[in-house]
Amino acid sequence: MQRQHDMGGMPSGPVDPDSPPTAPWAKLITATVGALREKKLMTVDEMRRALEDLPSEQYDRDYFERWAEALTDLLEEKGLATHDEIAGRMDEIRRRLEGGT
Amino acid sequence: MAEEERGHVEAHHHDHEVAPENRDVEETGHYELMATAIRELLVEKGVVTPEQIREQLEFMDSRGPALGAEIVARAWTDEAFKERLLEDGTAAVDELGIPMAGLELVVVENTPDTHNMIVCTLCSCYPRTILGLPPDWYKSKSYRSRAVIEPRAVLEEFGTSIPENTTVRVHDSNADMRYLVLPMRPEGTGGWDAERLAGIVTRDCMVGVALPDASG
Incomplete structure (x- = not known):
């Protein structure tokens, strides 16, 4: 069975040669994986x-969004951090940013 | 899987494609929060230190096409280096202090007979320690899917035409092996030194979707 990542030769649309700079959060994800x-x-x-x-x-999401999702799965699998912990911390950070505290 | 078999495989995974332009700004915010949350948790748990993350970020920022251009310009001006580079890319770039971090580097040379371009159909493997992070198009479904089946059409989308009698060879990277294209030195650059030559070697030239332009 051909899996989703094995896309060589599949039909697809034109390539957009534009390349915006990598977002800081995407670099942070990459750095975390590197560390x-x-x-x-x-x-x-x-x-x-x-x-x-x-x-x-x-x-099918953006490349670094895909990396973020895969990283969270691996962290849970390895017992380093759970999805719940990450979701909880995300809520906490959002509140922190909104509350300005 | 052989190319001729691919046409029979149902492209079911395209059904769920989320077009980037249709996503709202909130979702980017979601991943910003996720990246920060992961870092905070891993640091608090003592899994990684802030310094280790910072070192990774600094290394990332120190990598970019200028390093690749230096390699190419050296190869254009030093025949013995070029031979070593084509023979064993990993060892040759190590001479210049450029690490491959455990990966193998294969350098492919463009000639009047053969034009090379690189892709990673399975993910987006790229010579990051030489060229930095890959551009968005290199990671796109369009490039990954089509580069191996209609490379000339893809090259045209970059404004690059390769003569009909030149073979276009596409190299599919993998997690352990990365490619770098050694472009042909353009006509009219005979008297140029390595620094000036490096100035015309762009990222896209080293991925093989463009050709160096000495006219500017």
Whole structure:
């Protein structure tokens, strides 16, 4: 069976040669993955597998959004942080930003 | 999977595609929060330190097409280096202090007979330690899907025409092996030094979707 990431040769639309700069949060995700790899807590192939295993609605997102989703899955799998913890912290940060505290 | 088999596979995963232009601003905010939340949690738990994250960010910012241009200009002006670069890319760029971080680098040379371009159909593997983070189009479904089946049409979308009698060879990268295109040195650059030559070697030239332009 051909899986979602194996897209070579599939029909698709034109390429947009424009390339906006990478957003700071996307760099932060990349740096976090890099630091975890450096510490041997995660390998490039584990990250690749987590990306390939994403549900299609997540896999089809923007590249770094896909990375963020795959990273959260791997963190949970490795017992480093759960989805609930991450969601909870996101709410907390949002409140912090809104409350200005 | 062989190209001829691909046509029979149902493209069901395209059904859920979220077009980037249809996403609202809120969603980007969502991922900004997620990235910050992950960093805070991992730092608090002592999994990584802020310094380790910062080092990664600094290394990322220190990588960019200028490094690749330096490699190409050196190869254009130093035949022995060029031979080493084509023989063992990883070792040759290491001579210049450019690490491949455990990955293999394969440098492919453009000639009047062969034009090379690179892609990663399976994900978006890219020679990041040399060129920095990949541009959006390199990671796009369009480029990943089509580069291997209609490279000349893709090249035209970048405004690049390759003569009919030149073979276009597409190299599909993987997690452990990265490619870099060594473009042909343009006519009329005979007296140029390495620094001036490096100035015309763009990122797109080293991915193989453009050609160096010495006319400017």
